[in-house]
Amino acid sequence: MARRPFTPTREAARGSLTGLCATLLPPEAGGPDPATLAGVVGGYLARTPHPVEPAVRAAAVGLDALARLLDGGRLVELDLASRERMLDRLAAWAPTELLLEGLKALVLLTHGAATFADDLRDRSGREEPVRPDADLDVVPSRHWPASGSADVIVIGSGAGGAMAARELARGGLDVVILEEGRRFTVEEFRTHHALERWTDLYRDAGTTVAAGNPPVMLPLGRGVGGTTLVNSGTSFRTPDRVLQRWRDRHRVSMADPWAFAALLDEVERTISVAPVPAEIMGRNGELTLLGAERLGWSSGPLQRNAPGCGGCCQCALGCPRNAKFGVHLNALPQACAAGARIVSEARVERVLHEGGRVTGVRARRPDGSGFRVAAPRVVVACGTTETPPLLGRSGLGRHRQLGRNLALHPAVGVSARFEESVTPWVGVLQSAQVDEFHAGDGIMLEATAMPPGMGSIGMPGHGRRLVEELGRAEHYASLGAMIADAPSGSVSRIGSRTVIRYQLGRTDGHRLLKAIALMGRVLFAAGAREVVTGVPGVAPVGDVGRLDEVLGDADPRRLHLTAFHPTGTARMGGHAASAPVDTLGRLRGVEGVWVADGSVVPSCPEVNPQVTIMALALGVAGGIAARG
Ligand SMILES: Cc1cc2nc3c(=O)[nH]c(=O)nc-3n(C[C@H](O)[C@H](O)[C@H](O)COP(=O)(O)OP(=O)(O)OC[C@H]3O[C@@H](n4cnc5c(N)ncnc54)[C@H](O)[C@@H]3O)c2cc1C
Ligand code: SF4
CATH class of the missing domain: 3.30.410 (Cholesterol Oxidase; domain 2)
Known part of the structure; x- marks a missing residue:
């Protein structure tokens, strides 16, 4: 029988988490009640994806075992001086220091969110939203039939997907947008607990990490509107020197600064960019x-793109005023007004193809059941970290540079x-x-x-x-x-x-x-x-x-x-060997698949990337619509 990895029971870990909380924020010095705080931490952990909770439990129990070995008692049993000595020891050695910092961040995040929960709700509810939720033609996947068809499927409704969908729908194509996340309402941002908003709005409850030395925390949004639901609204135009590099080195003619300016202008108009008022x-x-x-x-x-912003500092948890003008409030309703339909809670598992031509997609509902949508064109816009794995699962990951860069x-x-x-x-x-x-x-x-x-x-x-x-x-x-x-x-x-x-x-x-x-x-x-x-x-x-x-x-x-700005894993370029996607956004090696999200950005855009991604997506979709 395969040996199961050691993961202490929740019961055993609860005492250890309490000890950890009492050590980091000692109640003797005015810190919070450690048992209550451990309960909040446990509640957050219960919403994180599988490896996170057992790993934290194991770490807390491990610290307790170390305390017993060195000081003769579990953390919760030791006096303040012994507990602090324990932390000093951990902080002095690089591997345990990293562990300690991780646990400290977790405890402080939950403690801070819990402490300010009422204040946050109070401030969120004080003023009316500056605009209502948008009128979207959105259907949760449980109400969507087992099979259907469209002229074009857009996978992902974030910065890139939303702009592409709008352009395609306005070009007269029947567009279906499939989005893994659900739809959020401003009412939820005004009334839900900060930790609930955090765990709901982010992929893996906000625990995504890029492994390496050092590891990099990499939060990613998931919902109708993608990461624009949680971003800060900062809106930079792509610098000319970056565009020139893409044009000259990567042979992306669309990136010529003069031509690209028109796309950037259109994005800025759509999302209402203006300087932060004093x-x-x-x-x-x-x-x-x-x-x-x-x-x-x-x-x-x-x-920023936040007309009507009241400065409540909650952009990372969804805007309680609907002021931050994410794509769920502009490009997506505009796409729907032009006939696009959105299916939420629909995770696309495979892009289907036959004889080198795309035929549609297969998607999964949260209850595990599947459904298919047939289409002769598919635009992949799952974001930089999800687009290459989807193409790989679909048997479309043969290009050696896909997933790299x-x-x-x-x-x-x-x-x-x-x-x-x-x-x-x-x-x-x-x-x-x-x-x-x-x-x-x-x-x-x-x-x-x-x-x-x-x-x-x-x-x-x-x-x-x-x-x-x-x-x-x-x-x-x-x-x-x-x-x-x-x-x-x-x-x-x-x-x-x-x-x-x-x-x-x-x-x-x-x-x-x-x-x-x-x-x-x-x-x-x-x-x-x-x-x-x-x-x-x-x-x-x-x-x-x-x-x-x-x-x-x-x-x-x-x-x-x-990091908040991953890009480049399916980069666009004129050299077939170095770029999985050609300069019109077409995935090389198959007919009928385009990519229109952060993954096509040829190299680091050097600024917060939402405007750049939206402009590239407009360019890609404009090309598809023009071909009909
Ligand atoms: C906290 C934070 C703050 C940020 N602040 C700024 C800022 O101020 N300014 C700025 O320019 N940028 C900012 N960014 C980055 C910016 O928001 C992103 O770069 C941009 O939204 C990426 O666009 P995208 O289309 O590539 O992906 P996303 O916007 O992430 O959209 C991808 C969508 O695809 C969906 N999806 C994934 N896989 C599947 C699947 N298999 N099936 C169906 N759907 C799927 C996802 O759920 C997601 O909704 C920030 C990011 C974060 C995390
Ligand atoms: S944009 Fe950000 S700071 Fe402004 S009202 Fe919305 S959440 Fe608050």
Whole structure:
């Protein structure tokens, strides 16, 4: 009989989780009741996909066993000093330090969300939405027949899929959009608990990771509207230098800056892009602009697609005002007005083909039953991480570059303590940019906060120190930076599971450290007393000299990285050997399959990518519609 991996029972793990909570946030120092907090953590874990919950349980039980070995008792039985000593030991060794940081992030995320739950609901419900939910022709898959047909099927309703579907429907084609996620309403964003919104809106309840050294957290949206439901609304046009590279090196004629400008204009009109108004910028953004101004660095309010935004800082959990203008509020209703139909909760398992020509798709409902839709054209827009595995499952993954060339536009965050109250969760979540180092170094700084309570995951220390810092969370500002990376990752599949790998390049690692140095300078220039660099094991620094010193010794492979902008796994290009998708968006090797999402982006777009992806999708769909 195959041996089952060790996973402690929930019962055994509950005590260990309680001990972990009591150690990270000791009640003796004013921390929350550990048993209650452990219950909230357990509730969140119960909603995560299979390997996550048993892995966390095993880690908590393992820590308890270690405590028993070294100090003669389970964490929950030890006194405060012994518990803190235990954490110091864990933090001193790289592998356990990584584990500790992961557990700390989990505990702080759930603690923050639970603490602010009522406040969040209160603030969400205070003002009426600025627009109602859109009029969509959307049917959950359980009400969809076992077979059907269309002129064209679009798989995925996110940034790329929605724009493509609208263009195709307006071109007179009968369009069916199949979306794995469900439809969300503004009422849910106004009334549901933050953790519920988090677990519902993200693939794998927000636990997706790109494996590597270091691992990279990679949240991905899932629902009617795709990742635009949860994104920050930042809306950059693709820089001309990037477009020129795609035109000249990748031979993508559509990317010629002059021609592409028309597509970008159309996207900006559709999603209503405008600069963040000063009244809702929030102190976090203001301090960023102040710091940059004092340094003489180029900066300004970000361009966003959020007409009517009230600055409630909840974009990552779905907008409770329907102000953020994701594609569920513009391109999708426009597609439906032109005749498109959306089937939600429909995971496409295979693109079907015969004799080198596409014939339709086979999809699965949440209850496991299947259905088919026949069509002579299929546009795949499942997003950068899901499109190659779907093509692979379908027997269309023969191109050697499919699934490769993954760029992540990786991000690091820095926070800083100010004397004044910053309250970063009042104001727009992502509000201001410092672009001084963008063209030269590929580094973009963006003032980015987290929804109320969730920003505490960036707090320094553990035990008493952590409780103390949480008590003055409103004095912290936070800044994020993204770097233009070399494509260094891949997506593949093991059975039905997607596996994402990413190996941070040496140059990119050093660029991330430089980004931390730049963010620290901005925050000090704005008046910060201490900067939390995010470098593991390093105490907050009090001046630029110390900042440079700690960064000089830092190993980029130990940084805590997050990424929000995966691209490139089915890149578009004129060279048949290096690009799985041709310059019109057609998948090479089969007739009738196009790709129109982040995966076709030829290389890191160097800016937040939604506008770029939407413009490319418009270009691809325009070509299909023109051919009829
Ligand atoms: C927290 C966060 C903040 C962000 N902020 C910004 C920002 O401010 N500005 C910006 O430019 N970008 C931002 N982004 C990134 C941006 O939103 C994405 O790059 C963009 O939405 C990707 O578009 P897409 O069409 O490739 O995929 P998605 O928008 O992710 O859409 C793909 C859709 O396909 C569906 N799907 C997948 N597989 C299947 C299947 N087999 N069958 C059916 N359906 C399937 C998915 O459920 C999903 O809904 C952010 C991302 C995140 C996670
Ligand atoms: S800050 Fe974000 S969530 Fe809040 S109103 Fe503005 S767009 Fe919506």
